[in-house]
Amino acid sequence: MLSGIERSRTGITNRADKRPVTLADPPAFSNAQKAKRDFGVRLGEIRKTAGLTGLALASSCGWSESKVSRIENGKTAPSAEDLRLWAAQCEASDQTADLIASLELPDDVEGAVKVRNERLKLLHQKDRTFAVLIEEAVLRNVMGDTDVMAGQLGYLLTISELPSVSLGILHLGADRTSMPPVEDFWIFDEAQVNVELISGWLNG
Structure with a gap:
């Protein structure tokens, strides 16, 4: 199912290269x-x-x-x-x-598409690199039919081959005793770290 992405002995899959990681600045919102x-x-x-x-x-x-x-x-x-x-x-x-x-928020489909396209352009910029770690369970959650799921996984495999992207999968069999899957976090270079806790956000 995840052909082309290696699984390491530690339970974290990643590409073999050891390039330094510099994550992109957060994109603008629609x-x-x-x-x-x-x-x-x-x-x-x-x-x-x-x-x-x-x-x-x-x-x-x-x-x-x-x-x-x-x-x-x-x-x-x-x-x-x-x-x-x-x-x-x-x-x-x-x-x-x-x-x-005020619940009637603007229907900004065109703006959302524009923002998404701008984000995709970042992946092709030579001066930026991205390191992404995903839970295997996320990939196995069914969010559409077979074609939709195949397309999503195919896209991940495609972008993982970009020089700017390192994609890792934390597999289901990994020992999570000391690291339960509760929070998400983003690192933006050396400028900021965002952590989404169950009860709120932390910015540091």
Whole structure:
């Protein structure tokens, strides 16, 4: 299934080269993505003005703390009922109608396609290199029919042959005792590291 990608004794697959890794700067977001993040920031400001922590708001709404974090970071779009609860618990019910109206985010398909194409161009720039480590379970999750899945795996194999890309797979049989699969992280050169925790984001 993963022909062309080697499996090492440590459980981490990777290409044999030892090139230094320099990850690209984070790409720009489309207008729709930016609107979601800006809306999340606004909700976060409402929460902070009310003097509530993310955990306190989550508890009062009957949610997990991660739901509050994902909404504020633009990862999850809240429902109208979510916004009613949010505003009520933050004593900002006067903003409910405006918040619900703001759920109509821009339909920016053209902008999203443009951003995606700009990202793909980065893979072909000679002054950039990318190192990507993926859980094998991610590759085995079925997100479409046979043609869709074959196309996705085929694309990974294709880009793994680019000089700028090193692709590694952490296989299912690896001992995860000291490293449970919980968090994602991104390293941008020596400038910044982003870690997505269950309860929020860390930037360092």
